[in-house]
Amino acid sequence: MDLNLSARVDTYIGDRLLGSDPMLEAVLAANQAAGLPPIDVSAAQGKFLNLMVSITRARRILEVGTLGGYSTIWMARALPEDGKLVTLEYSPHHAEVARSNIAGAGVGHLVDIRVGPAAETLPELAAGHSEPFDFIFIDADKPNNPTYLEWAIRLGRPGTVIILDNVIRDGQVIDTDNTDPRVIGTRAAFDMIASHPRLRATALQTVGAKGWDGFAIMVID
Ligand code: SAH
Ligand code: DHB
Ligand code: MG
Numbered sequence: 001m002d003l004n005l006s007a008r009v010d011t012y013i014g015d016r017l018l019g020s021d022p023m024l025e026a027v028l029a030a031n032q033a034a035g036l037p038p039i040d041v042s043a044a045q046g047k048f049l050n051l052m053v054s055i056t057r058a059r060r061i062l063e064v065g066t067l068g069g070y071s072t073i074w075m076a077r078a079l080p081e082d083g084k085l086v087t088l089e090y091s092p093h094h095a096e097v098a099r100s101n102i103a104g105a106g107v108g109h110l111v112d113i114r115v116g117p118a119a120e121t122l123p124e125l126a127a128g129h130s131e132p133f134d135f136i137f138i139d140a141d142k143p144n145n146p147t148y149l150e151w152a153i154r155l156g157r158p159g160t161v162i163i164l165d166n167v168i169r170d171g172q173v174i175d176t177d178n179t180d181p182r183v184i185g186t187r188a189a190f191d192m193i194a195s196h197p198r199l200r201a202t203a204l205q206t207v208g209a210k211g212w213d214g215f216a217i218m219v220i221d
Pocket of ligand 1: 039040041064065066067068069070071072088089090091094116117118119139140141144
């Protein structure tokens with residue numbers, strides 16, 4: 001696989017279908033200036049998340065793993081004016097950068113950032129007994145993915161769509177000898193999804209600006 005070519009194809013997709021987006025380019029520049037790692041979704045993937053929110057007519061979105069809010073903004077842009085996106089972030093620094101980016105993008109009124117380890121903020125959300133989430137994007141620390149999926153099922157409803165990021169990892173996901181906790185966590189998530197009576201799922205591999213990776217896509221029964 002020529003990843004350099006697939007990155008250029010991502011540029012083509014961006015030029016043809018996404019258009020120039022100074023707001024989102026400013027977000028990536030602000031992230032870099034603040035020292036955040038460049039592990040946001042790609043622009044084409046962000047637009048995919050945006051379209052999925054529209055397709056599912058989601059009004060309430062949950063995100064696990066905010067970073068600088070790049071994926072958050074893509075998803076929030078597809079919400080109706082009375083929609084809500086709750087995003088969970090461990091790092092106070094990342095959350096601060098995200099807060100500024102999200103406000104700058106004009107979607108601050110739609111987004112609620114909760115700072116802390118998601119394994120703590122998810123049970124707090126559940127205790128709040130708010131309406132179920134319609135759409136859930138999980139993109140944080142990979143070893144906790146099985147835990148996050150369990151909470152996603154509890155915080156969703158039949159029909160809720162869950163998307164899990166980074167499930168291919170340059171193909172490392174099929175390496176049973178791999179000792180990287182992110183790979184082990186991803187394999188554990190596949191096992192959990194496969195055996196879960198309420199999840200129907202597939203995974204799609206992606207190439208492009210962010211290399212070879214992929215999303216798992218699930219619906220709760
Ligand atoms: N969704 C973002 C990228 C997220 S990167 C985008 O595409 O733009 C992963 C994020 O998860 C990082 O900001 C990291 O600080 C956060 N994270 C790591 N461990 C976490 C935890 N235990 N709870 C919540 N967030 C966590
Ligand atoms: C990593 C995490 C991500 O969410 C991502 O999109 C890419 C890489 C990582 O932890 O390496
Ligand atoms: Mg990711």
